Structures are given as structure tokens and as C-alpha cells.
Amino acid sequence: MKLSGSPLFFYVKRFRRGLILAALLFVSSLTILFTGTPGVQQPQQIGLSLIGFVDGIISGTLRGVGSWSSSLASLADLNKNYHKALADLERYQGTERQLVQLQEENERLREQLGFHNALTYTNLTVSIIAKDPSRAYSSFIIDKGYLEGIRKDMPVIAVQDGVVGLVGKIIEVGLSSSVVQPTLDANLYIAARLENTRFEGLVTGKGNNESRLMMSYVSKAAFNDVKVGDLVVTSGTDSLYPGELPIGRVRKVLNKEYQTSLELELDPILEFGKLEYLSVLKGVK
Amino acid sequence: MRSFFWSLVVLGALLVLQSTLLGGVIILQAKLNILWLVFIAICLQNGSIPGQLVGFILGLAVDSVTASPVGLHAFEFSLAGYLFGLGRGKIFFDAILMPALLGMIAVLFDVLTLFLLNFIFRLGLPVQSFFYWGVLAQMTMGAIFMPAIFWIYRWSREHFSHSRRGFSGS
Numbered sequence: 001m002k003l004s005g006s007p008l009f010f011y012v013k014r015f016r017r018g019l020i021l022a023a024l025l026f027v028s029s030l031t032i033l034f035t036g037t038p039g040v041q042q043p044q045q046i047g048l049s050l051i052g053f054v055d056g057i058i059s060g061t062l063r064g065v066g067s068w069s070s071s072l073a074s075l076a077d078l079n080k081n082y083h084k085a086l087a088d089l090e091r092y093q094g095t096e097r098q099l100v101q102l103q104e105e106n107e108r109l110r111e112q113l114g115f116h117n118a119l120t121y122t123n124l125t126v127s128i129i130a131k132d133p134s135r136a137y138s139s140f141i142i143d144k145g146y147l148e149g150i151r152k153d154m155p156v157i158a159v160q161d162g163v164v165g166l167v168g169k170i171i172e173v174g175l176s177s178s179v180v181q182p183t184l185d186a187n188l189y190i191a192a193r194l195e196n197t198r199f200e201g202l203v204t205g206k207g208n209n210e211s212r213l214m215m216s217y218v219s220k221a222a223f224n225d226v227k228v229g230d231l232v233v234t235s236g237t238d239s240l241y242p243g244e245l246p247i248g249r250v251r252k253v254l255n256k257e258y259q260t261s262l263e264l265e266l267d268p269i270l271e272f273g274k275l276e277y278l279s280v281l282k283g284v285k
Numbered sequence: 286m287r288s289f290f291w292s293l294v295v296l297g298a299l300l301v302l303q304s305t306l307l308g309g310v311i312i313l314q315a316k317l318n319i320l321w322l323v324f325i326a327i328c329l330q331n332g333s334i335p336g337q338l339v340g341f342i343l344g345l346a347v348d349s350v351t352a353s354p355v356g357l358h359a360f361e362f363s364l365a366g367y368l369f370g371l372g373r374g375k376i377f378f379d380a381i382l383m384p385a386l387l388g389m390i391a392v393l394f395d396v397l398t399l400f401l402l403n404f405i406f407r408l409g410l411p412v413q414s415f416f417y418w419g420v421l422a423q424m425t426m427g428a429i430f431m432p433a434i435f436w437i438y439r440w441s442r443e444h445f446s447h448s449r450r451g452f453s454g455s
Contacts (some may be wrong), residue, residue: 014312017367019331024341024363030357031348 111159112277121242123157123279124148129177139171140180142278146173155241155281156180158270165269166190166234166245167278178280181246182272184211191238192247195231197222203232203266204248213248213266213272220262226253232266242281289335296343299323305348315422318395319434322345322427324362325391326384326434328369329376336366345352354408361398368394381432389424390429396420 002050008266012019028060112125126142144150156167172179181188192203192215199222201215215232230250236243255262303320324343346360351358369391378384400415402408409427 020334021363021367024337025360028341028344028356028360028363029406032354032360032402033356035355131428137381 037249104158108277111162112279121280121281122283124150125277125279126150126178127277128229128275139185140182140275140278142178142180143176144280145176145178147175149282150178150280153240155245156278157245157281158275158278160270162270162272164246166241166247167270167272167275169240170280180278183268183273187256190241190247191235192232193235194222194226194250195233195244197225198237199226199229200230200235200237201261201264211268212251213268215250215264215266216261218262218264220255220260223255223262226250226262226264228252231269232264288331289339292331292335292339293342296320296324296327296339297346300343300346300350301373304395312426313419313422315419315426318392318423321395322388322391322431322434325365325369325387326431328436329378329387330373330432330438331370333370336370337363338366340364340366340400354406357399357402357406357408360402361395361420364398365394366393378435380436384432384435385428388427388429391431392420392424392427397422406412 024206037185039099124144129143142156150170152170152173154170156169158167159165159166166183168180168182168185170178171181182205183190183203186205188205190203191200193200199218201218203213203215204212206212218226228250232247232250234241234243234245234247246269248268250264251267252265253262256267299320303318306321307317325341327339331339340362341359344357344362345355347353347358348355376383378387403415419448426440
């Protein structure tokens with residue numbers, strides 16, 4: 001029987017590279033196991049080392065898998081904690097925003113309170129609960145009504161950035177809410193005068209989106225005295241609004257030859273789009 | 286057989302050099318390992334069987350001069366000799382690009398193999414001894430030095446190898 005013709009020889013010849021590698025790696029592994037720990041190896045430890053070699057590979061692999069799975073679990077916990085921390089952060093940010101809003105509201109209320117005490121009229125502070133921000137000259141709904149002593153045609157004023165101005169008047173009264181007609185409304189007429197020159201006129205809203213007022217029936221004699229920026233206040237002659245309440249400032253003077261009086265275009269003293277709190281004047285203190 | 290012998294001689298000399306002079310060359314936490322790079326280049330030139338045999342012997346020699354357990358580098362060098370030797374005649378090496386890439390792969394193979402052996406045989410070496418920024422510096426050095434090694438190897442073969450002459454005498 002020739003060895004070169006046997007299947008074993010053919011197998012060894014074909015896979016000699018892999019077999020050599022396996023042999024070298026096996027020998028290397030054994031030497032690592034025997035010399036990996038310091039100290040003299042006892043003969044009885046050889047078998048243990050062989051078993052330990054197999055055990056090392058298996059337990060190392062299993063430990064690797066276990067470590068991998070525990071890492072996955074840790075990662076899941078980490079992810080859960082991360083999302084919880086994000087939620088907490090969002091909640092705290094919301095709280096911080098609320099705090100800032102409360103501080104701002106507090107300042108506004110303090111301003112209102114100071115204004116409330118300084119007024120010579122008995123007044124009731126109300127807050128706007130409804131309005132159309134896109135149309136400033138439309139009516140406001142306030143949170144006080146008949147039960148709080150509000151009556152129709154009561155004047156409404158407001159303080160904004162330290163400036164007091166006329167807002168309008170009450171046109172409808174409910175039990176616990178009321179409707180305010182602002183000065184920007186084209187149907188509201190207010191007896192007014194120029195603060196410096198004392199010329200009188202009638203202020204009304206332009207009724208468009210420009211948020212401007214018009215002062216009509218101003219004597220042409222005032223033409224040389226009226227300046228842009230002059231303050232226009234209530235005259236107090238119509239017995240509806242108390243006198244000297246600021247309404248607006250002169251923006252443009254219109255002197256048309258075919259008219260017998262001047263027309264003044266005014267900028268409202270208040271920014272109606274930013275109003276939140278109002279004061280309803282109930283009478284003289 | 287001759288190449289096998291000369292490989293052992295060259296690598297042995299380099300081992301001495303590496304363990305004396307080059308062992309102190311540390312750049313950015315990375316030790317310059319010329320021995321490993323030359324060994325990989327020799328495996329690629331000589332094939333799988335010479336590569337793993339040379340690797341085993343060289344590995345044992347390395348183990349004898351280091352504090353590692355005997356067999357660790359023999360295992361690593363044998364495996365590398367086998368795997369990189371498989372690439373003999375199958376990869377075209379230009380002057381710079383492919384040798385540089387091979388240098389980087391060789392360093393990476395070195396790191397990963399030792400890491401796995403440490404894991405399998407529970408050698409107790411910390412993970413940060415394998416994976417740190419210095420590995421990138423080592424890969425860079427591999428990319429720089431491997432083309433030079435290839436150039437020297439080709440130059441030495443052209444000048445020192447005795448090719449057989451034909452009947453024409455050419």
C-alpha cells in the first residue's frame with residue numbers, strides 16, 4: 001500500500017497550510033497557558049491546564065457574550081435615563097418660562113397698582129379676556145361686568161410703559177363681562193383738544209388697519225401753532241370722559257383749502273395690540 | 286529554503302535592533318515596530334507556509350525577550366504569517382499607496398490580535414493598553430515606513446539574489 005495514494009495523504013497535502021497553522025497555534029496556545037501565570041508548573045497541573053485551556057476559550061466566549069448582553073441592558077437603561085432627563089429638562093425649562101412670565105406679569109400688575117392708587121377717579125382694574133389681535137380697532141371683552149359695578153359708557157383707560165392713555169368706553173355690559181369700544185373704532189367720537197394750544201376737535205378712529213386716529217373740526221387758526229408730536233388729550237366737555245386724558249400725538253396736519261377746518265392725523269398714545277390690563281373709571285373719588 | 290533562512294537572519298537582526306535601539310523610539314505614545322512591518326512584508330513575498338513557520342520561530346524569539354507569556358507572539362506571528370502569506374502574488378503593490386495601506390492594516394491587525402488573545406487567554410491586560418490614541422500614530426508610522434521597507438526589499442532582491450541563467454546566458 002502506497003502512502004502517497006491514500007486519502008489521508010491527499011487530505012494532508014491539500015490542506016497542509018491550514019494543518020500547519022493549526023498545529024502552530026495549538027502549540028502556541030499550550031505554551032501561553034503553561035507560562036501565562038508565574039510560578040513553576042507541577043506535573044499534575046498539566047491536565048488541569050489542558051482542561052483550563054478549553055474552559056478558557058469557552059468561558060471567555062460565554063463571558064464575552066454575557067458582557068455584551070449586559071452592555072446592551074446598560075445601554076437600554078442609559079437610553080431610558082437619557083429620555084427621562086430630557087423630559088425633566090423640558091419641564092424645568094417650561095417652569096423657568098412660567099417664572100419669567102410671572103415676573104413680567106408681576107411688574108405689570110405693580111405698574112397697574114401704582115397707577116390705580118395715583119388716579120383721582122375710582123376705578124376698577126380689569127383684564128382683557130378676548131380680542132382679535134389682527135384687528136386692533138375691534139372691541140375688547142373684559143372680565144368684569146355689572147356685578148362689579150361696571151356700567152355702559154364708562155371710560156376705559158390704560159397705562160403702558162408708564163404712559164396713561166384713553167382706551168375707549170364701555171358699550172355693552174354683562175353680569176361678569178363687558179365690551180369695550182376702542183378709540184380706533186370709526187364709530188366712536190371723543191371730544192378732545194390739543195394740550196399746548198388748547199384748540200378743540202373731535203377724535204375718531206379711521207376704521208382701517210393703519211391703527212391711526214383722525215382729529216376733525218380743528219380751527220384753521222391753529223394751523224401755524226400745531227406741530228407734529230403735539231399731544232392730544234380729552235377735553236372733558238362732553239361729560240363722558242374726564243379731561244386731560246392723553247389720546248394720541250399729532251402725526252400729520254392736513255389743511256385742505258376747500259374745508260373750513262383742519263384735520264390732524266394722530267398716532268394713538270397706546271399700542272392697542274399689546275394691551276392686557278385696563279382700568280374702568282367709575283367716578284370721581 | 287534560502288529565502289526562509291535569510292528571512293530568519295534578517296528578522297533576527299531586526300529583533301536585536303528592535304529590542305535595543307528602536308525600542309526607545311516613542312512618538313506620540315506609539316512605539317515604532319519595524320520588526321513587525323518587515324515580517325509582514327516578508328510574509329507577503331514568501332507565501333503562507335514560510336510565513337507561518339518564520340512567524341512561529343520569530344514569535345518564540347520575541348516571547349523570549351519580552352515579559353509576555355511564551356507562545357503569545359508565536360501565536361500572533363504564526364497567524365499573521367498565514368493570513369498575510371495568502372496574499373502572495375494576488376495583490377499588486379505600487380510604490381507608495383498599497384504598501385502604506387498594508388502598513389496601516391498590519392498595525393491594526395497587531396492591535397486586534399493581541400486584544401483578542403488577551404481576552405481569550407485572560408491575560409489580564411487592560412483594554413486601554415490596546416486602544417488609545419497612540420494606535421493612530423502607530424498606523425501613521427506604518428503607512429510611512431512600509432513603502433520604504435518595500436523599496437529596500439526590492440532593491441536588495443535585485444542586487445543580492447542570484448537568478449538562474451538560461452542557455453542563452455541572458
